[in-house]
Amino acid sequence: MARIQKHVGVELRFERPLVTVDVIIFTVLDEQLHVLLVQRPETRGEPFPGRWALPGGFIDVGQDRDLLQCARRKLKAKTGVSSPYLEQLGSWGSADRDPRGWSATHAYFALAPIGHLELRVESQEDGTFLPTMWAPVDEALGMSLAFDHGEILQAAVERLRGKVEYTSLPAFLLPEPMTLPQLQHVYEVVLGRALDKSAFRRRMLDAGFLEEAGTVSMGGRVAQGFRLRDRREPTVFPRSFKAAE
Amino acid sequence: MARIQKHVGVELRFERPLVTVDVIIFTVLDEQLHVLLVQRPETRGEPFPGRWALPGGFIDVGQDRDLLQCARRKLKAKTGVSSPYLEQLGSWGSADRDPRGWSATHAYFALAPIGHLELRVESQEDGTFLPTMWAPVDEALGMSLAFDHGEILQAAVERLRGKVEYTSLPAFLLPEPMTLPQLQHVYEVVLGRALDKSAFRRRMLDAGFLEEAGTVSMGGRVAQGFRLRDRREPTVFPRSFKAAE
DNA sequence: TCAATAGTGTCTATAAGACAATATACC
DNA sequence: GGTATATTGTCTTATAGACACTATTGA
Numbered sequence: 436m437a438r439i440q441k442h443v444g445v446e447l448r449f450e451r452p453l454v455t456v457d458v459i460i461f462t463v464l465d466e467q468l469h470v471l472l473v474q475r476p477e478t479r480g481e482p483f484p485g486r487w488a489l490p491g492g493f494i495d496v497g498q499d500r501d502l503l504q505c506a507r508r509k510l511k512a513k514t515g516v517s518s519p520y521l522e523q524l525g526s527w528g529s530a531d532r533d534p535r536g537w538s539a540t541h542a543y544f545a546l547a548p549i550g551h552l553e554l555r556v557e558s559q560e561d562g563t564f565l566p567t568m569w570a571p572v573d574e575a576l577g578m579s580l581a582f583d584h585g586e587i588l589q590a591a592v593e594r595l596r597g598k599v600e601y602t603s604l605p606a607f608l609l610p611e612p613m614t615l616p617q618l619q620h621v622y623e624v625v626l627g628r629a630l631d632k633s634a635f636r637r638r639m640l641d642a643g644f645l646e647e648a649g650t651v652s653m654g655g656r657v658a659q660g661f662r663l664r665d666r667r668e669p670t671v672f673p674r675s676f677k678a679a680e
Numbered sequence: 681m682a683r684i685q686k687h688v689g690v691e692l693r694f695e696r697p698l699v700t701v702d703v704i705i706f707t708v709l710d711e712q713l714h715v716l717l718v719q720r721p722e723t724r725g726e727p728f729p730g731r732w733a734l735p736g737g738f739i740d741v742g743q744d745r746d747l748l749q750c751a752r753r754k755l756k757a758k759t760g761v762s763s764p765y766l767e768q769l770g771s772w773g774s775a776d777r778d779p780r781g782w783s784a785t786h787a788y789f790a791l792a793p794i795g796h797l798e799l800r801v802e803s804q805e806d807g808t809f810l811p812t813m814w815a816p817v818d819e820a821l822g823m824s825l826a827f828d829h830g831e832i833l834q835a836a837v838e839r840l841r842g843k844v845e846y847t848s849l850p851a852f853l854l855p856e857p858m859t860l861p862q863l864q865h866v867y868e869v870v871l872g873r874a875l876d877k878s879a880f881r882r883r884m885l886d887a888g889f890l891e892e893a894g895t896v897s898m899g900g901r902v903a904q905g906f907r908l909r910d911r912r913e914p915t916v917f918p919r920s921f922k923a924a925e
Numbered sequence: 926t927c928a929a930t931a932g933t934g935t936c937t938a939t940a941a942g943a944c945a946a947t948a949t950a951c952c
Numbered sequence: 953g954g955t956a957t958a959t960t961g962t963c964t965t966a967t968a969g970a971c972a973c974t975a976t977t978g979a
Contacts, residue, residue, distance in 0.1 A: 496782040500775050630942095633960075878934085879969055879970085886967085898929095
């Protein structure tokens with residue numbers, strides 16, 4: 436058929452790049468922002484053997500209907516979490532980021548609630564396993580990751596820190612019910628600086644993205660528990676935390 | 681029909697998707713935000729024949745070193761502009777967005793100064809030409825574009841309108857030297873609402889991204905001309921224009 | 926002088942920062 | 953009561969909105 440011939444034509448003119456999806460999964464552990472890393476296999480022919488990398492891999496055109504679904508599949512395979520906050524970060528593609536050829540990756544970033552995580556070792560098709568770990572982001576950034584994953588992680592951290600200044604994103608890093616002191620603590624960990632208690636509470640409550648949900652005791656006075664009204668999208672505040680320089 | 685590759689296992693296991701880059705090029709004409717569209721060829725076998733689409737196409741792994749360079753190449757081919765503001769918008773990939781197979785596109789959006797534009801008709805390899813036009817975005821959004829370009833354009837317009845609330849982006853839509861009344865007018869066109877003159881001027885001047893550059897006469901009092909200090913990145917304002925509902 | 930456009934001054938409103946004060950829990 | 957944590961109150965500050973006012977150019 437002419438149509439099919441023409442399609443073949445397109446494919447002959449343009450060599451197809453490799454296409455992958457990578458996921459940057461953040462959580463807060465031990466007062467620090469952490470990111471999930473997976474060790475590259477030592478198998479012959481695999482690029483960057485033994486190096487740490489972001490979890491991800493090739494799109495399976497038979498299994499993945501779209502990019503987001505592919506990202507969710509990879510996220511679930513690594514953490515067991517099926518519905519955390521997930522947003523597209525961007526794409527990186529070039530002739531030299533993968534020694535196997537011209538490749539493009541679609542990066543997504545995810546925020547996983549602390550304590551809701553059961554790490555799963557990566558199972559390879561050949562029956563081997565790949566080590567997985569939570570690395571503090573500041574360490575991970577100095578680690579010389581596989582591919583251009585250092586650059587991608589850098590962009591993810593900048594995006595997260597940037598958005599934390601004016602959105603409710605950190606709420607996705609906490610299990611429910613959460614308290615305002617807990618939430619403030621997560622903000623402070625991600626931003627790397629202290630925030631004023633009073634201003635923080637006003638801001639969160641005025642934004643209206645929380646609803647009351649029981650009480651939580653943490654050793655002193657019992658705290659009000661809260662739940663997110665919307666688990667899909669963060670709330671945008673009218674101003675940034677740090678107004679001026 | 682898997683293509684024979686010299687590289688190992690990976691490529692035998694995973695069929696490669698089609699990879700393209702599309703560019704959303706905005707400008708302001710006749711008091712309205714416009715976007716550049718290209719008509720799809722009528723050639724047999726081409727998808728969406730005769731429909732309007734965003735300019736773009738396949739990555740040429742021989743010619744394009746990376747995604748950004750590919751976007752710049754396509755931008756220059758259509759408008760002749762070589763260094764406008766260009767940022768990545770996101771990527772769209774799925775099994776059904778292109779009838780030729782699983783495909784992923786990397787979308788970039790560009791802001792081109794009014795008056796610096798010479799439209800070039802798209803020259804095909806077979807010697808034919810493709811019609812090109814500036815369409816008002818509101819019309820383009822109702823047009824049923826090729827592929828998922830309607831959805832991509834929608835995202836681009838939302839991103840632009842969103843960023844215009846708290847960045848100096850509209851300055852990239854004006855040639856230099858520009859005046860504050862001109863800049864305010866572009867803001868108003870993009871946002872679709874009027875802004876207060878006094879507050880606008882304070883905000884722009886306090887942000888410090890403009891430097892004086894001669895004077896410009898527009899029929900009444902002579903206006904101060906300005907130039908951008910940095911043609912690469914917009915300035916982010918500490919607050920949004922519309923603080924509250 | 927008038928029309929048209931550019932630019933300024935001043936008051937108010939909103940929300941953030943600083944920081945002191947009060948409230949509730951458990952021992 | 954004492955300690956630890958949660959919550960509130962009040963004053964100041966930064967910047968946006970409203971809107972009236974002044975300034976400069978050309979016909």
